[in-house]
Amino acid sequence: MEMSPGQTQFTSLLDNATLSRLERMRLNPRRRLTNRSRGEHQSGKGGTSTEFVDYRDYSPGDDVRYVDWNIFSRLEKPFVKLYRHEEEMHVVLVVDASSSMQFEGKFDRAKQLAAALGLLGLMNVERVSAYSCNHLGQEPAFLPPCTGRISRKRLFEFLETIQGSGEFPIEQAVEAVLRRHRGRGIAVVLSDFLTFGDFDRAFNRLFSAGLEIFAIQVLAPSEINPEITGDLRFVDSENGHVLDVSSAGDLLGIYHEHRLALEEELGLACRQRNGRFLSISSRDPLDWVLFDLLRRKGWVR
């Protein structure tokens, strides 16, 4: 992303103009999965916000401050005014920081998207937490839940400092995150989803935990359109395993079919759990992704 020289940047992940535009946007989850604690996210249940919802009969023990005295004077029957309850929504950012993300700007793009979506949460006075998953068996790096505009710096610093390495499969990383995480809301999972494991189980657990899945698959251009040919020995960047492939150029057609099938499978798995899925290239312009693609897909508003 272009940084104008001489201008102090708030973060190295996003330039100030992008931040400014992001501050005027909000996350747009399909369901209102909120916490009981008060927040700025309107739950739809009766609450204490200034937004009137309905009347109900007064019951003994109700707070008399919510009795509509004008109605009482006209009807001589007490009615209690009901207001929209504003509850807090939890936005949990899960960033795949394994070695497979260290190709062609995938990890950087994942961190930028995490920063942007986290910023949307903070600006909407949601609780935002972040996890970075590197090594299998180790606890993911963790940004405790924070909220409010003031927490922007913490969020950005956390994302700026996480390093990419390791072999943490994303499905296991999600489960590791859920062992620590409490709260309902949105789980933004940023990964390439190139895993040997079964991500259905991880998505099920996210769904069970009351987290709406925002899955973003970040792929490198060479993964989307590999230009290879001949006999090759592929080396897995995470575990060093090798795979001999002969006449790789002849297999590209099948490769594309399998890649699209994986996207289809991920999208279906997310939709079945009221979630959303998006696959992007690490070379796609960030502004186009944030302000065009996500908006058109209804992820943000």
Next chain:
Amino acid sequence: MGAMTWPGFLAVHSAWLFLLLIPLIIFYFLKLRRPKLQIPSLALWRSVLADRRVNSPFQKFKRNLLLLLQLLLLVCLVLASMQPFWPSGAERVQNLPVLIDCSASMAALDRPDGLSRLDEAKARIGQLIDEMLPDQRMSLIAVSNTARRLTEFTDDKRVLRAALAELKVSQVASRLEDGLRMTQALARTVPVETAFLYTDGNIPAIVDFELPFQLNFQRLPSGGNNLGITALSAQHRDDQWEVFVRVEGARPGAQQPDGAAANRAATTADDSAPPAAPPPDWNGAAAVQLFKDNRKIAEEAIVLDPGQSQRLEFLVDASGPSAVEVRLMPDGFDALDADNIAYLDLPVARPLTIYCSSELGSYRQALQGIKDVVVYPADEGGDAPASFDLVITDRKEDAELESDTFLFVGVIPDDVGKLLKFGEGTVQIVDWHRSAPLLQHVLLADVQIADTPTSAEGVKDKDYEELGYEILAQARSGPLILQKNLGGKQLSYLLFHTDRSTLPYRVGFPIFVTNVVQMARRQAGLSEVVAQQTGVLPPRTLSPETEYEVTGPDGSRQSSRSSLGGVLSGIAAPVIGRYVVKESGREVASVGVSLLGPSETSLRWIEQLQFREMSVAAAETMLKSDYSLWTWFAGLGFGLLLVEWWYFHHRPAGMA
């Protein structure tokens, strides 16, 4: 529908080399060099490789193209080492004696500036050499009027090609027997099933030989039209030589089995039967030039139709010895050059000198009626010459006289004496050699002979023949007239004295004496001179036991030593032209030899060879031989090697 032909292998044991395929496959997979490429995750590629389509046998095969090329390369090399061949259908032979006719007619061209028959034969034999299989061996034998082995049985194609390249046409007539005998001798050292004969078919149809092997008679395409001199001779008449030249026009064609073609060729131009219309490409016009001592003295133009001949007569002064050369200058295309020139050596014309014993009055009386003879001792006396052309005597000691022709009357040779005994009574001649020059037109029936030479007990005719005598006449009890050729001398023996027989009173006696004189004339070269043919120079009497050097027309030199009697013989003369005999660098004689072969000039071919017990038909199609395939496999292997090299070094690999 014929049976399917499968290729054969000469070295089947090399099939063990196919086992090399196993280590090749193992090493291929162990040592396959693949460029390493680090990718984020193998997850997608593993699922790709697990795809059923990827694991189809064809895809696996396609992905291992390098291995496929290496396997094909190895298979090609192993197949080449197994020495495959494609059978021609003919029976395979291991030892191939190849007889190549290199007689004069093989120099015939098929068209102007075309190939000679020998060149055609060389091309075909060269192809045969090229297609020789490794277990086959070939021997080349040149056949003309004799046979010459060019190579041993060898599989060295270089040696065979070199020998073939050096082969030249001998300007002599064909004679097949020597070549076949040589092949028969070779067959005693190595098994020979079939001999191959390459000829233009212009060879004698009847071969006096019993074939112990099969003969593959390969007849080459015939040459073109030809004009040639087929006879050259001279007769002495009135201080002049009448030189006769016969020129024949020949258009190639098959000989008739009964020799009708030869007879037709001898037909003169003035035959009553009208000649057939000449073919469009025929040009029978020519000029015949006569040179005497390198000076042209006569020229005559002739026009011949195909198959016709013409006899020309020229007169040459006989006052001194002369070398005559006849040249034929055809106007159009002439297939054969060798028969366009002929040589004739004419001696000085002189009377025949005869020594006739004084006691042989009947002979002396008979000689008086013969012209151009001088008889010694003369009745009127006088000196006798040192040598005679003919000696007629009844004394054994007259054998010391110098002469080339002797007639001994009542003289028994020493070596024959022990085979004979003399009895009582009279004998009659029961049989005689009527075609012998000595007895031509002489009727010997009922001649009473008082002498009775009788063969000793147990003596057969072959005993005389073993001593070199030919029996010209014989009684029931034994031979009466013998003839022997001794060192160029013609010796005739009457084993009875004519004075004691009724022969001098018979009409045949003067004819008998005339025959003797004619023999002497011929021996002395006084009556008729016939041009010498190529082959061997005629024996010539020179100084005894002297070393002579003979230089041929092609510059070749031969050294030979004359015999005790001074006869120089056995000089090979395969090339037409003049042979010069030198003694210590000094020319002592010169002999011209010519082709003069009507059969060679006719360029007619035979359809089949007739041997004693069988006949062999000519084949005009080219001989098929087993076709060796190893070069194809080796070439294919080389091609695969190039493809593999290109594939290995130029294929793009890794990230494009």
